[in-house]
Amino acid sequence: MTTTYPTWVCDGSPIPDPFGHGERAVRFLKALKHPKSTARGRAFQLDPWQERIVRAIYGPRHDDGTRIVRTVVMLLPRGNRKTSLAAALALLHTIGPERVPGGEVISAAADRKQARLAFAEALGIAREHKKIAGVVNVQDYRNRLTYPNAGSFYEAISADAGTQHGRTPAFVLADELHAWPKRDLWDVLRSGLPKTRGSLLIVATTAGRGQDNIAHEIVDYARKVARGDFDDPATLPILFETAPDADWRDESVWHRANPGLAHGYPDIEGLRQLAREAENRPGDREAFRQLHLNVWLDHSTSPFVDMPVYDEGAAPVDLAELEGAPCWLGVDLSSTTDLTAIVAAWRDGDDGYAVHPWFFCPADNLRARADRDGVPYPAWAEAGHITPTPGNVVDFRAVEATIRDLCERFDVREIAFDPHLARNMLNNLAEDGYPAVEMRQGWVTMAPAIKELERAIVGRRFRHGGHPVLRWNFANIAVETDKAGNKSFHKGKSRDRIDGAVAAAMAVARAAAGDDGRSVYLYPTARPDGLLVF
Incomplete structure (x- = not known):
């Protein structure tokens, strides 16, 4: 397949149901009632496209009768009644024919308010049907509905409710996964599902923002299954999404x-x-x-460049091949408690650039920082994409040592610093003969640097190797433009980090000036201590 679109939902093609479990599930759902239904007798509205989804989940079976589908990834825009369908499926596993003795049925959401919505939907359906209402017990304050005859129960929980270890769910609804602030609850529930034979996970969400979150990871895997990149019959992708370049007015x-x-x-x-x-x-x-x-966006609402264009520069950057080539470093020390970045830039062809970053953050409370920023710092650190330095602030000594190592390894022509936080490091390096220069982060210096960086990215002449932390920084950029058309970077939200993008702009600007030793944009002046100021 070349598309992820679920054409099978509406094309009337056959859906296997050798044991009749798909038909059984459909009959149960159609027998339900919904308090807001306009159908006769307030019958639960199961439209043809929804019915086909139910049949695709419960119909296909292995020869021994066990369900083939174990994970459903349902990407639907708002207003398509995915919560109603998911709540009805939760009841199918609590009181319906898919229940198991003592089965735990769980719907999980980002916060208590969202969790309550899913529970309220299921509770309304249960109370509307007199027979169901008479055989279930409700603990409203706990968002819990119990079916004593089978010992099964349905409970709504939230990602901000603390630990949920010890769960052995038979059914999990991960509601609006794109809004989950961290992945702890996901990991707990996901690891608990294999404890129960025939368990089912349903992810029902709208599109989110950014790529550094659990929702994008799960949806992207489902895309690969839908395209045929992975052979995984246990995963059912139902992805109603729109291409980023589609006409949103159509x-x-x-x-x-x-x-x-x-x-x-x-x-x-x-x-x-x-x-x-x-x-x-x-x-x-x-x-x-x-x-x-359902267009999956990046973090910024006013992006610097289209991130799919940026992603075209993900070809590998081989550092060993660049050891003899002229190199320029941009350094953004930022705050000692935030992200610090060094970015090296090399000329790549006549008018392109290859870059590679080194990132630093405090090692203390790394997971708490990950939760705050919504990105996987621990995983990045384990993969070597970021260096945690001991303590609760970035150790600038480690940053300076890395710069010295880079100068030993590469042919570094300049090391550009914003002097705001770099005075001591600048002086240390300059005194030892390293080519440290000041590059202030004002309009005069940064606007031409940003223009050159934009030209390279849009022209597909910016090779970054797909470094995940650098990509996150670029995706966070919000652009401010003055009356003359000059652009500057700022954070879209206070928690966003753009340090690597700023350092990249600095390094690219100095590399652009590297042909003849002077910039066509920037005019340096010499200070008494020998530093050049731009």
């Missing part, structure tokens, strides 16, 4: 991403109003694309 694009539109939901007039408002409000436009068209 209503045919809306219908393709929202299977419920053919049945009256979400409200088409509501979408039209949102689209009209988004015409002149970039933030609203990005939210519309993300939440209603």
Whole structure:
């Protein structure tokens, strides 16, 4: 396959059901009632596209009758009633024919409020049906519904509710996974599923932002299964998403991403109003694309460059091959408690650049920092993408030692610093004869540097090797433009880190000036201590 779109949901193609479990599940769901249903007798509305999803989950079986599908990744825009469907499936496993004796049925969400929504949906369905209401016990304050006849129960929990170790779930709904602040609860529930034979995991989410989170990891794996890159019949990808370059104003694009539109939901007039408002409000436009068209966005709402274009520069950078080539370093020391970056730049062809970064962060409370910033610092550290220095602040001695090592290894022509936090390091290196220069991070110096960096990325002449921390930094950039068209970088949110992107702009600017030893943009002046100031 070359597309991830689930054409099978609407094409009427056969769905295997050798043991009748798909039909059994459909019959159970159609027998339910929903308090908001407009159908006769308030019957639960299971539209054809939803019915086919249910059949695809429960119908296909191994020869011994066990279910083939163990993980469902359902990417649906807002308003397509994924919570209602997921809540009905939770009841299918709590009181319906998919229940197991003593089975734990869990829906998990980012916070208590979202968890309550899923539980309230299931509770409303249960209470609307007199027979069901008479055989279940409800502990509303615990978001828990129990079916004593089987000893099974359904409980809604949240990622901010503390430890959940010891769970042995038979069914897990991971609701709006894109909003989960960290992966701890995911790891606990995911590791508990194999304890129960025939367990099922359903991920039901809209698109998110960024690539450094558990939701993107899971959805991207599902994409690879959908394309046929991986042979994994136990994973069922149901990905109603839109290509980033699709025309977000085109209503045919809306219908393709929202299977419920053919049945009256979400409200088409509501979408039209949102689209009209988004015409002149970039933030609203990005939210519309993300939440209603399932376009997976990067962190920034005003990005420096399109990240798919940036990603085209992911060809490997072989440092061993560059040891004899002229090299320029950009250093952003930032705050001692935040991320510090060194980026090396080499000329790559006539007008391109190859870069490689070195990142540093405090080692203390590394996991807490990961939770704060929403990125996997511990995994990055283990992979060598970032260096944690001892203590609760970045050890600038380790940074300086790395710079000295790089100067020994490479033909470093300049080491560019913003002097704001680098005075001691600058002086130490200059006194020892290293080519340290000041490069202040104001409009005069950074606007031309950013322009050159943008030219290289957009021209597909910026090779970065796909370094994950550097990519995260670039994805975080929010751009500010003055009346003259000059651009500057700033953080989209206070927790975002852009240090590597700033250091990359500095290094590229100095590499651009490296042909004849002077910059076409920047005019240095000499200080009495021998430092050049740009």
